[in-house]
Amino acid sequence: MAKDHYSVLGVQRTAKPDEIQRAYRKLARKYHPDVNREPDAADKFKEIGEAYNTLSDPETRARYDRFGSDFRHYAGSGAGPGGGRWSSAGPRPGPRPGARPGRGGYGNVEVDLGGDDDWEDLLGGWFRQQAGGQAQGADHEAELWLTLEEAVRGGRRTVRLAQPDGATSNYDVDVPAGVLDGQRIRLAGEGGAGREGGPQGDLLLTVRIQPDSRYRLKGRDIYFDLPVTPSEAALGAKIKTQAPAGTVTITVPGSSSSGRRLRLRGQGMPNPRGLPGNLYAEIKIMVPPSLSKEERKLYEKISSVSDFNPREER
Structure with a gap:
């Protein structure tokens, strides 16, 4: 039996959109396979992503509230009671199994120097509505860890990220010299799949500079x-x-x-x-x-001829 999406995110059925988003972000960070090494972390992460993708879209959420786990078989112009006719349809397109590997470079990399945190987390995000009912795919988010030397010098880095289906994809990223901790690098078109033919989302990499002993x-x-x-x-x-x-x-x-x-x-x-x-x-x-012995003699000679006292006030 499919798990209730509200229970998966730990929210009430009356939860507001910002409550759903906060719950998702918290759980996504906790169960991301790159962070959580528990055997079932990848499955939980995928489950969390599916729940958020359903509840973050008002129309899809309304169908889910009405039809439960069978909501994907229904689509129409209305969502609530008396909201119009419903017709049989297949599930709406979801995130693709894996992003296109190997893309990168300055052609599709943009450094975001802003400091706000109003970005979407991995596998989630509000679909930005487009004309004709299309929707842009969700922006995915991950962290890019660099040594201080790598941040200073910049250059090409290969990033390996887990995908919703448990697979991994590699991304070639050109890191600009001088990038700071907390800044973001945007890889255009490497995020979630669009809906109804809408454009694909972006991949946002938050730079993290590793502590250095020197x-x-x-x-x-x-x-x-x-x-x-x-x-x-x-x-x-x-x-x-x-x-x-x-x-x-x-x-x-x-x-x-x-x-x-x-x-x-x-x-x-x-x-x-x-x-x-x-x-x-x-x-x-x-x-x-x-x-x-020779060094000791020389230090003793210096001590005998010097009147310097570092403990005296000067």
């Missing part, structure tokens, strides 16, 4: 610790080190203490619409884990 991203500025020896900090040095965009040379001024921040202008996160961020190296003085 680098700290603040806006478009990148911070990292630069380990230096006591002699490099005291005398100054030119140090080559790895940064997210590649190797950089940093000039350490003499008499630098731990915590001193050195700026490399414009070498942080690129900005497709303006000035790039900066790269900041913070001095961190390191001493050897053990000293040789």
Whole structure:
């Protein structure tokens, strides 16, 4: 026996559209096969998607409320009591089994720099009504995880996503250099199938930048610790080190203490619409884990001739 769509989403039969949408979003995130590894997660995810696709459309919901699980066999001009004649018909087209793999590139990729969350979730979404009764397919949504280096440099990435039927599809995505966490990349025409011949929806990829043990991203500025020896900090040095965009040379001024921040202008996160961020190296003085006899003698010599006391107020 088919499960009641309202029970699947955990809402009352009198639930308003926004309540149905919120319930769907919560459950879709919980049971998405890329997140939930339970054996029945894919089946639950598909069940949730079917329930939402039925209840999110007013006409389809009205038929479901009247005819229950047999609602797909009826279509007509009316939905409620006395709403017109009903005729036998097959089910309306649903989401296709799998999106077209292998598409991508700047031809169908658009970066959305907006910050609102008014997007549709995977397998769901309100059908945007078109002329002649057609409806555009639902926008699908997923997350695209990147390392900081990948976000800085950009380039081609292959994304593998689960489909409603349990299969997977690959998408080639050109990631623009400088994309930030939370921004969205739109792949036009890679979402749900349209209804009544309507256009296909889009696939919206929300960028997520993985935490990095070395680098700290603040806006478009990148911070990292630069380990230096006591002699490099005291005398100054030119140090080559790895940064997210590649190797950089940093000039350490003499008499630098731990915590001193050195700026490399414009070498942080690129900005497709303006000035790039900066790269900041913070001095961190390191001493050897053990000293040789000669090193100890030299440190003792420095100690004997220096009157510097870092604990005195200056």
